[in-house]
Amino acid sequence: MSHSPSSRLLNQKDKQRLTLLLCIILTFTVMNGTMFNVAIPDIAEEFNLLPSQVSWVMTGYILVFAIGSLMYGKLADFYPIKTLLTIGIILFASGAAIGLFSPNYGVLLSARILQAMGGATIPALAFIIPARFMPDERGKVFGIVSSTVAFASGLGPITGGLVGGAFDWRYLFILSVLSLIAIPFLRKWLPDEPQRKGTVDIPGALFIAVSVAGLLLFITSFSLLGLFAGTSAFSLFIWRMKTFHAPFIDPTMLKNKYYTTTIITSFFGTSAMFGMIFIVPIMARSVYDLNTVQIGLLLFPGAMAAGLIGQYGGKLVDRHGSYPILKAAFIMVMAGSTLISTFVGIPPVFMAACILVQYMAFPLIQSSTANLLTSLVPANQTGVGIGLFNLVNFLSGAISSAVFGALLDFSHIRFLINPFGITNDYAIYSNLFAGLVLLALIAVSVFTFVFRNKVKHLELQSQNL
Structure with a gap:
């Protein structure tokens, strides 16, 4: 099945309008996931909550959001x-709207989960739309979408700090309500599609949902019950995948070593980026004693640079292919992590420049891997292929935050892994970024090894044309 005929329904002007609109609503969604981080203390104080209770404002959102991204990807193959x-x-x-007027914590938590149930459609489908309706420009649009994600992730904490500080944390919900304005334009500019025949494996979807929920619960709360439930559900999911005629995830897709390797590469690349975004605010408070808004400003130049390079990087993917761009992005991750590891303790303005180098790699990794994935899976499986890509990326953020959070407990360490580190006063931060260098090196090495023959084959094909 091919979706290319639908792409002819979009002229160049509609493509530009649709891309801009997608980026605007994607900004609201990504910011909604990050700007509430800075409001957590205020929410805990207002409702008299323990840290373990208030953390569900973020954990519950991420949990439903991650599962929803895969579910909507699958549904997009049929609806x-x-x-x-x-x-x-x-x-x-x-x-x-419910969160804006929430009278108690129960209502607030329900509002956040409802938000995640709907918000998950936007990043899931923002990567499918270019593949389906703009195949000739998908690399360019992937770059724009990825740069929007990177930019919005940096803008979120600043917005949260400014709005929450000047008004009240509830006002953060207003930005999300404004997304309703996009509906008539989306319905006008998106092509009509027929409902395609297919079966949605509801039991398989539930098994994978419980698997992800259990894993995230274990990662964020060290819940052994969550680990047991997740492991049991995953075993049932594997059984279902092998025995049902139309499983939620086609096992033949996972047997494609190029698809699986690309997913794993994206996981490690995104882990490195989320690891950086998680470590930097804690490092900024500990090393430089910066407040919330100042921490946002420390990340902001990198977010701006990522927004700019992502658009240009998408064009490079269309022109030169995903392989060289992905390798260049990982080199930037290693360079940025090395700089931060080496110069922890220098004035914040110079540290912002080091962060900028690594931040710029994020949209390049996202756009090149998304573009590569759409060329590796059949057209009728693009939805679930991209959905799994989104799910893995959200998991990488949760896992890297939990792992680095646990490692930060060893703040007393004075031994420097990086021999060029300028001081061992902040050895824990230097060592964590040295670890990110190693993580990126392993990821790009595995990717290069697996794809070596495929790249040679494509090069020979292009020479024969």
Whole structure:
């Protein structure tokens, strides 16, 4: 099955309008996931909550968001994207409206989960739309979408700090309610699609949902019950995948070593980026004694640079292919991590420049791996292929935050792994970024090894044309 005929329904002007609109609503969604980080202390104080209780404002959102990204990706293989996005934005804005007037913590938590149920449609489908309706420019649009994610992730904490500090944390929900404005434009600019025949494996979807939920619960709360439930559900999911005629995830897709390697590479690359974003605020408070807004400003130049390079990087992917761009992005991750590891303790303005180098790699990794994935899976499996890609990326953020959070407990360490580190006063931060260098090196080495023959084959093909 091919979706290319649908792409002819979009002229160049509609493509540009649709891309801009996607980026605007994607900004609201990504910011919604990060700007509430700075409001956590205020929410805990207002509702008299323990840290373990208030953490569910973020954990519950991430949990539903991660599962939803895979679910909507699968549904997009059968149902019109226009319909899914409309339902998703309505749920997202409805959750925000409830959160804006939440009288107690139970209502607030329900509002955040409703938001996640709807908001998950946006990043899931933002990567599918270019593959389906703009195949000739998908690398360019992937770059723009990825740069938007990187930019919004840096803008979120600043917005949260400014709005929460000047008004009240509830006002953060207003930005999400405004996403309703996008619905009539999306319904006008997105092509009509017929509902395609297919079966949605509901039991398989539930098994993978419980698997992910259990894993995230174990990572964020060290819940042994969550680990047991997740492991049991994953075993049932494997059984279902082997025995059902139309499983939620086609096992033949996972047997494709190029697809699986690309997913794993994206996981490690995104882990390195989320690890940096998680470590830097803690490092900024510990080393430089910066407040919330100042921490946001420390990340902001990198977020701006990522937003700019992502758009140009997408064009490079279309022109030169995903392989060289992905390798260049990992080199930037290693360079940025090395700089931060070496110069921890220098004035914040110079540290912002070091962070900028690594931050710019994020949209390049996202756009090149997304572009590569769409060329590796059949057209009728693009939705679930990208959905699994999104799920793995969200998991990487949760896992890297939990792992680095645990490692930060060893703040008394004075031994420097990096021989060029300028001081061992902040050895724990230097060592963590040295670890990110190693993580990126392993990821790009495995990717290069697996794809070596495929790249040679493509080069020979191009020479014969």
